[in-house]
Amino acid sequence: MKKAFSLTLALALAVSIVTACGSKEEGSSSNGKVKVEFFQYKSEAVATYDALIAKFEAANPGIDIVQTNVPESATVLKTRVAKGDVPDIISTGGDAQFADLALNDILADLTDYSVQSSVIEGYKTTLKLITGTDELYGVPFAANANGIIYNKGEFEALGLSVPTTKDEMDNVLAAIKAAGKVPFHLTFKDAWTALPAWNVFTASLQPADFYADRAAGSTTFAAAHKELMTQYLAFMQNGQPGDRFTDGYTEGNTAFAKGASVMYLQGVWSIPEILKANPEIKLGVFPYPVSNDKSKNLLVSGVDALFAISATSKHPEEAKKFIEFLIQTENAQQYTNEQKSFSAIEGVFQNEEYYSDLKPVFEEGRIADFPDHYINGMDLGIIVQELMQKKDIDAALKKMDEEYDKLANR
Template sequence: MKKTIKPVVVSVLAMSVLSACGSNAADNSANSGGNASSGEKVKVEFFQNKTEAKATFDKLVAKFNEANPNIVVTQVNPPDAETVLKTRAAKKDIPDVVGIGATDTYKTLSGSGLFEDFTGDPLAENIQPAYLQMLKDLTGSDELNGLPFSSNASGVIYNKAMFAEAGVTVPTTWDEFMAVAQKFKDSGKNAFYLTLKDSWTTLTPFNSLSTIIKGNDFFKERAAGTVTFADSFNEVAEKLLKLTEYGQKDIFGKGYNDGNTAFAKGESAMYLQGVWAIPEIVKANPSIELGVFPFPATNDAADNKVISGVDTLLTISKNTKHKEEAKKFVDFLLQPENVSLYINEQKAFPAVQGVTQDDPTMDGFKEAFTAGNLADFADHYIPSAMKVDTINQSFLQKKDIKAYLEQLDKEWDKVANRK
């Protein structure tokens, strides 16, 4: 979903969170309530960051509350949820249950000791191992501080009717991708509908290009100071810029919502977005026939993975007064029938074994999911304070590759030096 990759910045977070961890966080108001075993109603706060998933979680919360009359789960879903969560962490006010993406925010809060360690917990037994490993790779810790619930996928969404009319097939290499784009351009049609007014939308192609061409180990090496963007990211920059040649005229004048509607109306053949956009596209045009395919970033089709990461993980405050009730709610959410409800409504993929995404729109990604040909989002490994999305946006306006790569290095070092 789009909020997963939208950077959030809160100054002096690291010190304030560490300070919060040094004292007992058990006295927060979210953890007030009785004890279910005593017959009193226990109030459990479920804080989650996906605005578009609120209605789906409302259904699941209502179902749980009906089945557990002595527990009252309340969903909290504020705007700018990651900023709110960071601020609450600094005030020793961690919600009982948290739903969040596997982002830099999660990495920071997890590393500060705020969340339960689920290592060896039965709740983790049915989670797909690849997603458990993604969390450990992200945090660099042996602890498992979250339970992957759903995953998303990013690549290219395409209009099947426009492809058929143009007589083109799904490209599997970069050269084929550009040839398809050129064919649409030559016919007077937009290959892509770009929404660069919203800087975060630059991250979708950036993540695909970065992860597939360089691999996410690059960011670990950058953190160690053994590589630089200037020396390593030229191909990524060139290809990111190349995409803008095939968009509509006002690529910086349109945002995400504009793009969903325009693509639904057939104003481009392809859309560089993740599966989180599909519900909005279908809402705008219920009769559209969509397909998806992995972003072909290189000329080796085998290397062109589907970019997929933990879209929502579930975790519990280490200091909640209601750990038993919180775990009961998390266990409920992880049941296959509840995961199925969620992924079908949200057009997401399951992180729980034994659950499948059966929407035919997603068929173009299924082979990669079956084979495990997946890679995590690059921006999950980039400090959010860098604001890489706005750096990308500025680069695509100015078209200066050398300056772009130098700025990436400069901003990375600036953030690193604050720690």
């Protein structure tokens, strides 16, 4: 039985029933073509999708694909769902919002959709874990990863090797500071930018069954996360001197690209923006070495982009035709190359040299999904941002438990 995770979406269902009964004509262009709205949340991918849409429309002249990309896309989508105005195709990440949409019957069941056979099995499993069902409400398309991005030129100049254990990482941090350089440029103006590192420490060091036990009420964040939070907080003290709340994500990408720090704690999605700011920078990415036990040093990698179809779309076949086009090897490879992402599609590979340090991790299967994808509705970014300000671990863990219980009981 499906459980409504979100009061907003529960109310949205009632509103959408009423709204859907209106007489508004949707899905047809003035030129007689079928109009399919493609709502996607990644601003950095607009140009790539524009090119793919043009290619699709040239081969399918009877279909108009209308790309929608807006600021605050999660809020906009929630508002539109509440009004019964659901886009035909929704591309979001494999996250809590996706679970909300799936578990409230907003999305079509795509379990038996033929294109699922082209998707790497692990990413389909991830979507099922996120929704807690055996059904697939989306087609995984692209994946991302949280690693430590580093300036290869700086590493070479300092005589540093990529660390693979916590002790080695501590030595790298010490060497960078001894040379008068900054290990990390931190960007806490945007609260969420503290989460890439938090996700890795949590995925690597928390008890394996933590989320199931927390849901059952047999553990708490305070009981299970204090040690890892202590280690995380200490690690995050290796940022630039002075105010670490002045810069946000955009400023941080540019600052790192221009040499403000030797390393950068961001997901690989930031690499295109870093390269825009400095096309000459030599980059690499390595997994966080949070433990001296290499088997615990995981790469957090999740579904960065998936394709879902509205359960009430008037043009599901045209929507499916576009999705089928996007996951064709040539087109999925174009997206992967331009977005510097990893692909969820079999036979599509990421061959950029700066990902070479991640190859052993993928080969050994040391992969974990984003922990914050399993904590629906809790604004972890704000809690962790406050932790960075006040450095009060007990208060942060208490807040996590309070917010978790509040959301679980509503």
